[in-house]
Amino acid sequence: MSIDTESTGSLTLSGLQRMILQMYGEKDAVRGDAATFLWLTEEFGELASALRSGTHEELAAEMADVLAWLATLANIRGVELEAAVLRKYGRACPGCQAVPCVCDPAEKP
């Protein structure tokens, strides 16, 4: 399989979604969004475990799983993660409009 990477070997958010689509798209469409959220939540719980007591490698793998299931959910619902992130965070902090963020820590830590 030829995954969608840049010449530098870097993976874009769009590339991640295409990679997951090629690998799991057919099954994802059958499963649907609610059932997919259950799987995402299971991985989210495993991330908590790894955060508390996992090795660095286990923590990285659980973050990868959360990303993969989030990409799956985005594919099912037709959301472009890259556009969504750039729209909200691409210019500056959405709260204070500054970089770095100067929001009051009580409001946005």
Place this chain on the structure above:
Amino acid sequence: MSIDTESTGSLTLSGLQRMILQMYGEKDAVRGDAATFLWLTEEFGELASALRSGTHEELAAEMADVLAWLATLANIRGVELEAAVLRKYGRACPGCQAVPCVCDPAEKP
């Protein structure tokens, strides 16, 4: 701020982490991983709400928030999301080693 995008305007996972680091890195280091997980979890709950009853734009924005807080957590714990995803999913399905995945749906839907 010059965000880290490719010439095509696409955002890599490494670029996302650098963007969040520039915007929130100092506060993130002070807050730590456990408190950051609480914020990530709050956004995860908002994602569930948007999935159930939000508009397409609200759903996209909640996915962006989950990604941003996951990138924050990765920054705090020194995890490279891009490397983690490519290590686990970059060749094929980690379960069956195939593209597309042919795992038994009962085991991996």
